[in-house]
Amino acid sequence: MENMMQGNKIRRVAATRMNERSSRSHTIFRIILESKDANQKDGPVHISYLNLMDLAGSERVSLTKAAGERLKEGANINKSLSVLGNVIRQLSEGKEFISYRDSKLTRLLSQALGGNAKSLIIGNIRPMIHREVADGLERLWNVRVNCIWEADESSRHGEVYIFDHVFNQECTNSDVYGSVVKPLVDSFMEGFNATIFAYGQTSSGKTHTILGNKTDPGLFQLVSNQLFQHVADQVDKRYLIRCSYIEIYNEKINDLLDKSNQGLTMRRYQRKCAA
Numbered sequence: 001m002e003n004m005m006q007g008n009k010i011r012r013v014a015a016t017r018m019n020e021r022s023s024r025s026h027t028i029f030r031i032i033l034e035s036k037d038a039n040q041k042d043g044p045v046h047i048s049y050l051n052l053m054d055l056a057g058s059e060r061v062s063l064t065k066a067a068g069e070r071l072k073e074g075a076n077i078n079k080s081l082s083v084l085g086n087v088i089r090q091l092s093e094g095k096e097f098i099s100y101r102d103s104k105l106t107r108l109l110s111q112a113l114g115g116n117a118k119s120l121i122i123g124n125i126r127p128m129i130h131r132e133v134a135d136g137l138e139r140l141w142n143v144r145v146n147c148i149w150e151a152d153e154s155s156r157h158g159e160v161y162i163f164d165h166v167f168n169q170e171c172t173n174s175d176v177y178g179s180v181v182k183p184l185v186d187s188f189m190e191g192f193n194a195t196i197f198a199y200g201q202t203s204s205g206k207t208h209t210i211l212g213n214k215t216d217p218g219l220f221q222l223v224s225n226q227l228f229q230h231v232a233d234q235v236d237k238r239y240l241i242r243c244s245y246i247e248i249y250n251e252k253i254n255d256l257l258d259k260s261n262q263g264l265t266m267r268r269y270q271r272k273c274a275a
Contacts, residue, residue, distance in 0.1 A: 004029055004211070004220055007245040007256030014073075016064045019203040023056040024073045025249035026080065026105055027256065029210075029220060031227070033189065034240040050188040051112050051195040052220055054210045055081065057202030064202075076250045080105045087113065104248050109195060117193040120184050122176065122209055123163075124200030173212050177222045185223055189230050 012024040029052040037043045058081050059066065059074040066074050083103040090098050091114060100110040113119060165179050181196060188194040196219065198206040212218025231239045245256040246264065253264040 003243060003245060003257055007247075008211070010256060010259065011247055012073075012249050014070060016059070016066060016070060016202070018059070018064050019057075022202050023054065023207060024070075024077070025247040025254075026056050026077070027054045027245065027247045028052070028108065030244045030246075031188075031223070032242040032244075033227070034242075035191075035234075035237050038236050038238045046191050048188050048191045049112055049193045050185065050223070051109065052210055052223065053195060053197045054207055055084075055197055055199045057200055057204060057206065059202055073250060079103065080248065080251070084109075088119075104251050104253055108246075108248070108253070112193045112195045115193075117195065118184055118187050119195045119197070120180060121197045121199055122180075124198060124204035124206050124209060126201060126204040172216050173209060173218055174216070174222065176209070177219060181219060181222070182226065185226055189227065 007027075007029075011027060013021045014024050016022045031050045031052075033048050033050070034045055036045045056077045058078055061071065061074065064070070064074060080103040083099065083106050086102070087098055087100060087106045098110075098114060100106045100113075106113075111117070167176060167179075184194050184196060198209040198219075200206050208216075208218065210218050210220055212221060227241070231241070247254050247256055255264055
């Protein structure tokens with residue numbers, strides 16, 4: 001937890017018209033779990049990855065009124081989110097070619113999205129603010145346990161979205177964790193690569209989902225608790241836990257565990273990309 005908090009001190013945030021502390025970069029906190037049978041000195045080592053991703057929110061220039069550096073940041077954020085959406089769609093459609101190389105974000109996640117890897121997207125939704133209502137963006141939605149659909153009085157063919165679960169505004173991070181996150185972490189500890197995305201519009205609470213606070217622990221703390229309890233319980237195995245914390249800012253990769261925040265270079269080995 002200290003590593004993540006230290007990294008957040010140098011993560012890039014800035015004020016926009018929509019958010020006083022808007023994330024200007026995507027971050028990936030990666031936990032690497034190595035395990036082997038304690039009774040086999042030269043036995044096989046099993047390695048799995050868990051990525052906790054705080055995605056910067058997509059932005060509308062008409063609302064943020066961004067200019068200069070903020071405009072450049074917003075354009076790069078939107079572009080990388082678009083590429084991520086394309087990659088996820090290509091994977092879901094079983095396409096032969098997946099466009100991982102179109103952004104640094106998807107290149108880093110290439111081994112955590114395809115194949116037997118498992119992913120979970122937590123969509124953070126906030127109420128419309130006055131500027132959005134004034135710009136005609138307000139839409140009315142109905143909600144059930146696992147379904148959201150547009151209540152469009154002018155048409156019977158509004159949009160419908162099906163989810164694993166839909167949480168109300170009173171839910172806590174622990175509620176989300178117990179319902180949809182814990183099974184994915186169980187898979188990670190069994191040897192599968194996994195990625196958890198916190199996604200949504202700017203100022204929708206994505207960073208709170210990952211980090212939480214003293215009264216409502218975030219997913220990182222809850223994952224850590226489960227992981228270390230699992231390691232303590234498995235007396236017949238030996239474990240090595242490593243972590244990294246990086247940000248992708250304007251298509252540059254920075255190490256958030258290095259106080260100098262120096263840029264990292266992507267390298268390709270064994271058909272995989274790493275920074």
